[in-house]
Amino acid sequence: MMDCTMGVLNLMLSGLTCVRVKTSVGQMLLLGPELSNGSRVHCLVCKYGLCFDLFVANGLIDMYCKCGSLSHARKLFDEMPERDIVSWTNMISGYSNVGRVQESRVLFERMRLEGLEGNEFTWSALITGYARVGDCDEAFSLFRKMSEAGLVPDVATWNAMICGFVQSGEMVKGVELFRDMLVVGVKPxxxxxxxxxxxxxxxxxxxxxxxxxxxxxxxxxxxxxxxxxxxxxxxxxxxxxxxxxxxxxVLSKNVASWNAMIECYGKHGMVNSAFELLDKMEDENVKPNQVTLTCVLASCSHGGMVNKGLTFFKSTRESQRVEIREEHYGCVIDMLCRSGKIEEAYDLVHELGTEVTDSMVGSFLNGCVAYKRPDLAKKMTEDVMKLKTNRPGGFVTLSNVYAGEGEWAKVEMLREVMKLQGVQKLPGFSSLSSDI
Known part of the structure; x- marks a missing residue:
């Protein structure tokens, strides 16, 4: 009877972890009500005195980790009288999935001190955690140690490494890893x-x-x-x-497919093609999102079709079919400045008030320089100071405006403000890459 009850509980716990949603930090969580159901099963486990059964406890830890309730998982883990490799791997994976790699690493080293060597899943969980937080050097070091230990990384581990390097700007290393993956026979x-x-x-x-x-x-x-x-x-x-x-x-296109192609047209100045695709997208009942709006506005800005872009922005805002965000206002300000409508851009910056960003101010000041409007650039000085931004673009552009007018005292004043606010101008660099 006891074996049967344990089997049912494990089956229930396993079933509770099958409905997942992905969050912005890459954590795999269950839908809200499932955690509540899992807690009820936990109560049932305690009622039958099965809390410290190894298999049941492992199932509970896995369930709590996937629900994002790491404190409950860790409490169970610490109270276990006996742990196996599954126990350690579940807990290490739980921390890694939410970016708490230091806690994963501490558990990993502690596991080894207690005489247990991790398996492929344990190592992969730790490596994936480091890759996700952008610490590719440590991920690669562990990756090599895993291979030296005679363990074979699975495709998920290779994927995490490749994505980690590419997202961190280490493009060449990402490509080299892909080639190594093919050489060792792992299918992408x-x-x-x-x-x-x-x-x-x-x-x-x-x-x-x-x-x-x-x-x-x-x-x-x-x-x-x-x-x-x-x-x-x-x-x-x-x-x-x-x-x-x-x-x-692509037979079944999603909004990302449409956005990618609209953005492609916009980058290459093919604004009419971008709008034609937008119309076709709506004809096929694919609802545009914030990214779509950004792509269309950027297309109009780079293509010089300001009136069309402004008309589209106003109609979108009035219809409320897409939520307007700061990046959209940034596109509109950039569009106005590129076309010489500096006063309209100035009005929009002030309309936004505290919601204005330093990048918007930077676009505005660049427009002032291009169209010789130092008067409006100077009027923005006070606003730039209030932003207390740590990005140097607006300060540097405004400094150039003052220098062009020969107002060296104000140039020096801006430099002092930058020092006080800890703003540093990063040196420029160029890169050239050929096919590898």
């Missing part, structure tokens, strides 16, 4: 190529991108997310026709 999946393709776009390595495109085609890895990544890669490499070919092959 859609997550692999989705994480890798931005590297080729950033480096302008269209030939390598085409090679991966061929691999995707041969291995039937196409899905809507892979297609969006391909569109973005071709766009950044300047291959608009290739991007559109990919777009047209």
């Amino acid at each position: 999946n859609p997550v692999t190529v989705t994480g890798l393709l931005p590297a080729f776009g950033s480096m302008g390595s269209v030939n390598n991108g085409k090679e991966v495109h061929g691999l995707i085609y041969r291995t039937n890895m196409y899905n809507v997310f892979v297609a969006s990544a391909l569109i973005d890669m071709y766009s950044k490499c300047g291959c608009v026709k290739h991007a559109r070919n990919v777009f047209d092959t």
